Amino acid sequence: MALPAPNLDDRRFQDLVDDAKRLVQQRCPEWTDHNVSDPGVTLIETFASMVDQLLFRLNRVPQAHFLRFLDLIGVRLFPPTAARGEVTFWLSAPQPDPVVVAAGIPICTPGTETEDAIVFTTVRELAIVPCALEKMLTAGRQGDPVDRAEKLGFGGLDQFVEGVEEGFASFGSPPQVGDTMLVGLSGPVPRCAVLLRLDCEVEGVGVDPRDPPLVWEAWDGDGWAACEVDRDETGGLNRPGDIVLHVPAGHTASVINRERAGWLRCRVVQPAAGQPFYSASPQVRAAAASTIGGTIDAVHADTVRDEIVGISEGVPGQRFPVQHSPIVPGDGPLVLETAGGEGWEEWRAVEHFASSGPSDRHFVIDHVAGEVVLGPAVREPDGTLRQYGAVPPKGVPLRLPAYHTGGGQRGNVARGLLTVQRDPVPFVTTVENRHPATGGVEGETVPNAALRGPLSLRTRDRAVTVEDYELLACQAAPDVARVRGVAAGSDVGAGGLRVLVVPAVGDDGTGRLRFEELMPPERMLAAIGRHLDERRCLGARVMVEPPFFQGVTVVATLLARPQASLDKLRSRATEALYRYLNPITGGPEGTGWPFGRPVQAGEVFAVLQQLAGVDMVEDVRLFGADPITGARGDAVSRLDIGKHALVFSYGHQIRITPV
Numbered sequence: 001m002a003l004p005a006p007n008l009d010d011r012r013f014q015d016l017v018d019d020a021k022r023l024v025q026q027r028c029p030e031w032t033d034h035n036v037s038d039p040g041v042t043l044i045e046t047f048a049s050m051v052d053q054l055l056f057r058l059n060r061v062p063q064a065h066f067l068r069f070l071d072l073i074g075v076r077l078f079p080p081t082a083a084r085g086e087v088t089f090w091l092s093a094p095q096p097d098p099v100v101v102a103a104g105i106p107i108c109t110p111g112t113e114t115e116d117a118i119v120f121t122t123v124r125e126l127a128i129v130p131c132a133l134e135k136m137l138t139a140g141r142q143g144d145p146v147d148r149a150e151k152l153g154f155g156g157l158d159q160f161v162e163g164v165e166e167g168f169a170s171f172g173s174p175p176q177v178g179d180t181m182l183v184g185l186s187g188p189v190p191r192c193a194v195l196l197r198l199d200c201e202v203e204g205v206g207v208d209p210r211d212p213p214l215v216w217e218a219w220d221g222d223g224w225a226a227c228e229v230d231r232d233e234t235g236g237l238n239r240p241g242d243i244v245l246h247v248p249a250g251h252t253a254s255v256i257n258r259e260r261a262g263w264l265r266c267r268v269v270q271p272a273a274g275q276p277f278y279s280a281s282p283q284v285r286a287a288a289a290s291t292i293g294g295t296i297d298a299v300h301a302d303t304v305r306d307e308i309v310g311i312s313e314g315v316p317g318q319r320f321p322v323q324h325s326p327i328v329p330g331d332g333p334l335v336l337e338t339a340g341g342e343g344w345e346e347w348r349a350v351e352h353f354a355s356s357g358p359s360d361r362h363f364v365i366d367h368v369a370g371e372v373v374l375g376p377a378v379r380e381p382d383g384t385l386r387q388y389g390a391v392p393p394k395g396v397p398l399r400l401p402a403y404h405t406g407g408g409q410r411g412n413v414a415r416g417l418l419t420v421q422r423d424p425v426p427f428v429t430t431v432e433n434r435h436p437a438t439g440g441v442e443g444e445t446v447p448n449a450a451l452r453g454p455l456s457l458r459t460r461d462r463a464v465t466v467e468d469y470e471l472l473a474c475q476a477a478p479d480v481a482r483v484r485g486v487a488a489g490s491d492v493g494a495g496g497l498r499v500l501v502v503p504a505v506g507d508d509g510t511g512r513l514r515f516e517e518l519m520p521p522e523r524m525l526a527a528i529g530r531h532l533d534e535r536r537c538l539g540a541r542v543m544v545e546p547p548f549f550q551g552v553t554v555v556a557t558l559l560a561r562p563q564a565s566l567d568k569l570r571s572r573a574t575e576a577l578y579r580y581l582n583p584i585t586g587g588p589e590g591t592g593w594p595f596g597r598p599v600q601a602g603e604v605f606a607v608l609q610q611l612a613g614v615d616m617v618e619d620v621r622l623f624g625a626d627p628i629t630g631a632r633g634d635a636v637s638r639l640d641i642g643k644h645a646l647v648f649s650y651g652h653q654i655r656i657t658p659v
Contacts, residue, residue: 011055016048067446070453074352078444079367081479081504082328082404083300083411085437087120087418088193088246091128092429094290099427101126101296104303106422107431109413118410120418120437121303123331126296128192133289135184135259140172145182145257148284167201167285170237171268175278177213179268181237184261185289190251193230193293194264196243199286200234206279212236213271213278216243219263220250227264230434237266237282246295272629298418298433300411300440301328301404309372312338314394316377316387324405325370326443331523336363336372337399338392344399353388362389368443370405372398411440412506438505438517439479463535469499469542476531477524479504481584484547484595486644497540500547500644501528502583502592510571511578511586515627515648518583519546550641551625551650552581552599553632556608557618558656564613566656572611573654580607583646596643618657625650 011019021044024031034041087107091099103125111117137145148168171179183196207213214236217224225248233241245264253262271277302324310320327334336347338361347361353375356362364373375389392398418433444452456471463469466485473483481504485497503524505517529544536542554577560569580586587593588603601620608617624633627648641647 013048013052016051020044075453077368077449078478079326080407080443081441082407083437083440085433086295087298087431087433088293088295089428090293090430091427095427099128101425107418108420109417119302120298120300123297123299126294128294129189131185131189131291133287134186135261137182139180141176141178167283169281170284171281173281175268175281177268177270181266183264188251188253188262189247189291191249191294192247192291194245195290195292197288198234199240200237201283207236208276209235209238213269215267215269216245217265218247218251219254221252301406305402308397308399310398312392312396316391318374320372322370327367327370328404328407330404334365338396356389358387359390408442409440413437441479441504473499473528476528482592497542499544510575548642548645549648550645551627551648553623553625553650554652555621556654558614559616559618560656560658561613561615569613570654570656574652576607577652578649581647581649593647599639601637
């Protein structure tokens with residue numbers, strides 16, 4: 001979108017006349033005739049007209065000149081970024097045939113009287129493929145797989161086969177880290193939710209049923225990828241019940257022990273500190289499997305299809321506004337079509353017309369303003385007219401086959417809110433987002449574009465300094481919250497650079513962030529990597545990755561004031577810590593915890609002391625924590641972190657002493 005020019009003084013002719021008349025009443029009260037026929041009023045209007053012309057010229061300098069210059073060199077406002085998430089479609093019952101969920105299905109939150117529904121759209125087609133259990137194998141850490149089908153009852157989901165009482169041991173005797181139980185499905189079920197119904201005996205003693213040292217994985221062609229466990233009623237294969245697994249997108253068929261199937265496996269892993277381990281192997285007597293749902297990506301945007309944006313007038317430099325703006329950039333390039341003799345002809349979107357010839361079917365899309373711009377004709381110094389980009393013939397309609405509109409922070413919805421199907425899908429009874437949607441960012445503001453403009457002019461779309469890499473990384477992925485460039489080090493080598501990326505993610509309303517959401521998605525890393533690779537210096541090596549996050553746990557003791565609610569005070573104190581020790585919105589300036597800044601007990605004292613209801617902060621202790629394993633270090637008064645690391649709040653504990 002073209003940068004709007006501000007008015008340095010928005011007064012006009014009539015405003016100046018009215019101001020002068022008010023001053024006349026204050027300074028010269030004996031002047032009572034303020035009609036237009038009065039000679040004095042005529043003089044006021046004359047001077048007001050002259051001042052109005054001066055203000056007109058003033059409004060074009062200096063800020064207006066600056067913004068016009070940025071517009072001239074091609075600085076455009078970044079459009080809003082659409083939040084993304086995953087939605088799961090649950091079947092009413094297992095189906096014998098695949099259930100196809102088409103791309104572009106709208107899913108939204110329940111609307112209210114005061115707020116409109118937030119709409120998400122599926123980005124690709126989802127096939128919920130039926131499956132059945134066909135094979136069961138067990139394998140030791142280094143041994144060959146053993147077929148257990150003869151000792152297993154294969155039943156339906158309603159009941160197991162009777163008369164099978166022997167069963168088999170899921171793992172070795174005793175179980176060891178690396179022991180596996182392999183489940184062979186009738187075929188691969190990528191992106192599907194699989195229900196495993198197991199009849200297990202209470203034999204796997206020693207383990208905590210709420211936290212067994214097990215992981216479920218699926219073969220994706222290159223290795224074993226982790227499955228998300230939605231529900232485990234077996235308590236670590238210790239009792240009859242159901243296990244719901246969400247199979248990753250790369251699941252494919254493979255051959256194990258001369259048997260081809262869509263393989264899943266349950267593997268014994270190294271227990272964490274304090275986690276109980278098996279002393280005996282669980283026993284499985286019967287099993288069954290079925291597909292009960294599927295998960296697909298969705299984006300916070302409405303899809304507009306086959307919109308006629310206008311009719312060509314056959315002249316250069318035409319602009320066609322779309323009906324819905326802003327336009328959210330999608331996964332693929334936007335396409336414009338014009339009616340031709342043999343159907344619709346495609347036009348390709350470009351960033352600018354500098355390399356476009358008179359016959360190139362190119363166009364530029366203004367995402368913020370929502371305009372389709374065709375190439376101009378420019379008169380050269382020798383008097384010739386050069387056409388940049390082709391011109392559609394007069395009277396030809398132009399249409400956009402599909403584009404997305406929406407985006408912004410409003411799409412960062414919490415888990416479990418996307419529950420409404422605007423277009424019902426056969427055999428699908430419910431839909432939900434099992435995780436929060438993230439990545440929604442508002443469009444760029446004019447002041448921020450004014451700051452970015454000089455940097456863009458300096459870099460000229462080339463990366464030389466560390467600051468250049470940071471700027472270009474933000475341009476490649478506007479949904480990045482923070483970028484840090486790290487010069488060559490021992491881990492990269494001479495001529496190398498690390499670009500540390502933190503995605504823009506929302507909290508749960510209390511400042512809490514999920515650690516896995518701070519890991520940038522592969523699409524973001526790939527987009528930044530491609531963008532920087534085209535602009536880096538010859539020989540420079542660039543690595544795009546997330547920064548190291550140092551977990552920090554605060555254990556504080558507060559003395560409450562009389563009549564203060566202890567539960568509310570504890571909640572406010574915990575929220576204050578999560579918001580202050582936040583890598584995106586925390587820190588002293590509220591713009592994210594500074595890279596490499598240590599955490600000191602004194603500043604935590606200050607954060608807690610200013611809370612309403614706190615009489616005195618009695619004690620504050622800091623503990624370094626591992627956000628993945630939960631392991632915690634010793635208490636310190638100053639927690640140092642790496643030079644290019646960030647903090648992550650992990651499990652703060654508040655103790656409140658009443659008066």
